[in-house]
Amino acid sequence: MSSHQTGSSVDDIVSVALSEAEFENLSRLVYERFGIYLPPEKRTMVTVRLQKVLRRMGMTSFRQYYEYIVKSSSNEPLIEFANHITTNHTFFFREKDHFDYLIKRVLPEMTAPLKRRQDYDFRMWCAGCSSGEEAYMLAMLMMEFFGAEYSMWKAGVLATDISEKALAVADGGDYVEERIALLPEEYKRKYFQALPDKIWRVKPFLKQDVVFRKFNLMNDVFPFKKPFHVIFCRNVMIYFDKPTRNALVQRFYDCLVPGGYLFIGHSETIDRTSSDFRYIIPALYQKPL
Numbered sequence: 001m002s003s004h005q006t007g008s009s010v011d012d013i014v015s016v017a018l019s020e021a022e023f024e025n026l027s028r029l030v031y032e033r034f035g036i037y038l039p040p041e042k043r044t045m046v047t048v049r050l051q052k053v054l055r056r057m058g059m060t061s062f063r064q065y066y067e068y069i070v071k072s073s074s075n076e077p078l079i080e081f082a083n084h085i086t087t088n089h090t091f092f093f094r095e096k097d098h099f100d101y102l103i104k105r106v107l108p109e110m111t112a113p114l115k116r117r118q119d120y121d122f123r124m125w126c127a128g129c130s131s132g133e134e135a136y137m138l139a140m141l142m143m144e145f146f147g148a149e150y151s152m153w154k155a156g157v158l159a160t161d162i163s164e165k166a167l168a169v170a171d172g173g174d175y176v177e178e179r180i181a182l183l184p185e186e187y188k189r190k191y192f193q194a195l196p197d198k199i200w201r202v203k204p205f206l207k208q209d210v211v212f213r214k215f216n217l218m219n220d221v222f223p224f225k226k227p228f229h230v231i232f233c234r235n236v237m238i239y240f241d242k243p244t245r246n247a248l249v250q251r252f253y254d255c256l257v258p259g260g261y262l263f264i265g266h267s268e269t270i271d272r273t274s275s276d277f278r279y280i281i282p283a284l285y286q287k288p289l
Contacts, residue, residue, distance in 0.1 A: 016054050018047040022062040026081070029069065034082050034162060035218045035248070037241035042085075049084050079163045086239050095234065096182070098263050099141055101284065102230070106261050107145045110229045111153075120152050123228045126159040127217060127252075128236035132170025133179060135159035135210045136202055138232065140191050143206070158228075160215035167212050173202030217248055227257045234283070235265035246274050253277060256287045 023046065027038040038046065050065070059065050069077045111122055124142070126135040139157045143150050161167050177198040180188060192200040217236070231252055237245045249270055252262050262277065262285045264270065270277055270285055277285035 015047065015051050016059070016061060018043060018050075018062045022066060025066050026062070026069075029066070029078065030082055030085070031241075033075075033078060033218065034216065035241075035244040036082055036086065036239040037244065038085065046085055050081075053080075053084060075162075076164060080165070083163055083166070095266055095283075098232075098234075098284065099137065101281065102138075102263075103141050103145050106230060107142070110259065110261075111146075120154060121226075122153055122155040123226060124155070124157050124230045125224075125228045125232070126157055127215075127231060127233040129159035129161045129166075129170060129212065130163075131166050132159065132173065132210070132212065133175070134232060134234070135170065135212070136173070136191075136206060139206055139210050140187060143209075156209040156211060159210055159212050160217075161212075162214065162216050164214060167214060170210075171212050173207050175200050175202075218244075222251055222255050224255055227255050228260060229257055230261050230263070231256060232263045234263060235267065237264060237268050242271070246271055249275050249277070253287055258287055259289045260287045261285070262287070 020043075023038075023040075023043045026046065030036045030038065050062070054060075054062070054065055057065070057068070059068070069081060072078075114120065114122060122142075124138055126138055129135045135157050142153075142155050142157075146153055146155065159170065161170075174195070177200065180192065180200050188194075188200065191203055191206050193203055195201055217233075233248075233252065237248065240248065249262075253276060256262065261280075262270075264283050264285070266283045268283065270279075272279060275285075276288065278288055280286050
């Protein structure tokens with residue numbers, strides 16, 4: 001076997017150096033466009049994660065890579081860079097306690113007054129949906145909660161992300177078995193179709209109730225016509241600096257109904273000195289009535 005076919009090839013060992021100036025250029029770019037903050041100590045991490053990208057593209061310097069991004073007529077090279085420096089590891093039922101709280105407390109509390117008013121419009125947003133697991137999970141839980149009454153409700157999920165590649169995976173609805181490993185067997189049978197090679201496909205009736213759209217959370221204005229009852233934005237803000245997080249949290253606050261809930265990741269917090277959100281349990285906040 002030749003050296004380039006082995007696991008310890010010369011190509012895998014030789015790395016391209018990332019200068020301080022090149023790192024600053026890339027850092028500024030991803031911060032200005034997506035609010036992702038890369039402190040100087042992340043320089044080694046960025047170097048390591050992008051080595052294969054540069055080799056695949058036949059580039060010999062990060063300057064070439066930077067120029068490729070800024071000269072592109074598409075946002076995708078920059079989004080791909082952002083995806084490489086963030087960790088898009090997700091699966092169904094990730095941080096399950098949130099989903100338990102949603103179905104036991106939040107959905108009954110939020111839908112009861114709507115039902116009394118015969119207002120069957122319940123709005124949920126999955127912001128930073130990545131490859132779609134969380135968005136489909138939310139739709140499944142609403143179907144389970146409403147049961148036979150689900151058809152009465154306008155209760156789908158809006159799911160957004162900046163990455164067209166991630167959204168394409170989400171819209172396709174095909175997942176390897178390890179991604180659905182934590183799902184109860186009844187959910188697998190009810191909401192997925194088993195395909196060859198241990199691939200599971202989201203069934204059409206579930207897929208039609210999740211709308212995937214490209215959206216940048218750094219937009220100054222969120223163009224939604226109606227406020228949401230629940231927003232999930234988990235493990236997204238860990239990549240933002242404090243001013244960016246605070247500004248985004250305020251925009252979430254503004255587009256929630258009074259009493260609405262914001263779910264964030266367990267490694268994230270909201271600065272309660274700069275926000276009117278009320279802390280409920282770890283990583284869950286409510287807009288006061």
